[in-house]
């Protein structure tokens with residue numbers, strides 16, 4: 001296809017400029033300069049992914065989905081650190097490197113290369129976009145894409161190839177799989193623009209797919225679901241009314257049609273294969289879950305998440321103006337999902353502008369106490385959408401208590417990830433790690449914030465020799481698990 005968005009100008013895309021601007025340099029640096037003291041107990045790799053188009057995009061650019069993946073890794077051991085960044089070298093990136101320029105357009109442009117340009121295998125295909133997240137499971141390190149095949153990554157961050165889980169999940173998986181810390185199982189879902197619209201699967205701790213793609217009944221249109229949650233009983237899927245509209249996208253409109261009148265539904269999919277249970281309510285959008293657990297008071301689930309009034313993703317505004325649903329304020333929220341009454345009881349826990357919520361991953365699927373989020377303090381001028389300048393930590397057991405807050409002053413901060421102190425299981429026994437970029441000089445560093453007293457700020461700042469563009473999701477991968 002050769003449909004072009006005539007008006008596309010990459011220099012006008014906020015998330016291609018300034019602190020979001022992609023980098024092309026791939027760097028390997030040892031003995032990073034440390035300000036403060038890097039704790040000896042941190043032994044492992046902090047790895048973060050994010051959109052970083054290899055060449056200037058053509059056709060369109062839809063943040064945060066478009067863009068090639070770039071991995072930024074910081075290895076820590078014995079109080080010292082080294083850094084490396086690498087592109088995720090998909091066949092599409094390799095073909096573009098051979099051509100010396102972009103061959104695929106962004107998701108909304110539908111520009112795809114011809115066989116003359118890339119050969120018969122890649123001609124007319126969508127580009128792989130493993131630029132969102134990273135997970136390690138059953139010995140596989142994966143760069144994750146939005147509902148597509150992830151790419152296997154080697155120990156030096158080299159790209160090994162597309163991962164189909166021995167052919168059992170050929171259509172791919174979510175960018176936000178959830179690993180049950182008790183059973184070692186990884187739960188995933190996949191949505192598509194053709195039937196079956198939405199499926200879920202389970203991969204056991206050895207990497208074997210034990211439940212292959214299983215359609216979720218009651219879904220008969222293509223819709224976008226970015227994240228999921230897991231409890232001991234259920235795979236939890238939040239179905240907001242964000243429907244794909246490929247026809248509109250082909251004619252210069254938005255890829256996503258937000259239809260608040262359809263409300264938001266939550267599916268509780270029994271992990272043991274029983275009938276899917278549902279609850280529904282007024283429309284809200286959710287990019288990210290915090291965590292979920294089985295409701296101790298009933299057969300449902302408790303889901304903490306970051307709530308948005310609607311999905312806004314590129315494209316022109318909806319013709320009828322702001323189609324936000326009432327009662328769906330932005331902020332950290334809790335939903336109690338009751339499949340008996342079919343209702344979702346939602347509570348806003350904090351109306352601050354927050355995103356990138358994380359917990360100690362050893363609490364996934366079980367009741368958590370500590371929640372960390374990136375936040376907008378309101379004190380900094382000139383932050384772009386998707387840019388944060390503070391971190392907030394909540395105690396879920398004390399929802400009325402104010403969160404601990406650390407403001408990065410001149411720093412723009414990424415998603416916090418928890419690194420547990422080896423041999424300890426407390427949710428505050430360890431460190432919170434995140435990349436930061438100084439808005440004054442553009443320099444980047446990795447921050448190490450003690451979980452016991454996070455409001456006191458970093459105990460160590462590891463200077464990274466290149467700018468790390470503001471990006472998406474990261475993970476701490478301890479050497480010893």
Ligand SMILES: [Fe+2]
Pocket residue numbers: 132175176226227287288472473
């Ligand atoms: Fe995400």
